[in-house]
Amino acid sequence: MTLKLGTTTRNTQQRQVIKECIRQLSHPTADDVWHCVVDKLPNVNKTTIYRNLNRLVEEGALQRFMTADGVMLFDSTLEEHYHLRCERCGRVFDVEPILFDQVAEIVQQKKHFLITGQKLIFSGICATCQDARAAENDKATAHAKCVNANQKSPIFFEGEKPE
């Protein structure tokens, strides 16, 4: 009896830590969750973590979704929302489900299909990566200007040299 109670307590603790990790990491993979949990609870079994992850999803305490390239991600935000996934750094951001009700209504009218949920993921480039790219471009432009300034005479192809 004592042992059973101990197991339950351990399970509850594990599940709490799993949820904490998912909140912290924002849309991690099962492997990311495992690394995070084992940091906080050493001696934890990987299979148990995976099993608890699946249970939490089945119970509706977590969401999971698949990206276009087949990566399974976990999410602690249960409200309806869309995702933005950065093609450069792979980070996933939440965004409010803009116009979701309108889309659902149009689909219901035109296709007689009742939408109960969505897994919409937009791909693109996040603000941080855009800034990084802009900085790279600035550097490239500055470099090009520098190269041009160093060119003493224009380059001609053979036979094109003016007299």
Ligand SMILES: [Zn+2]
């Ligand atoms: Zn990014």
Ligand SMILES: [Zn+2]
């Ligand atoms: Zn999300």
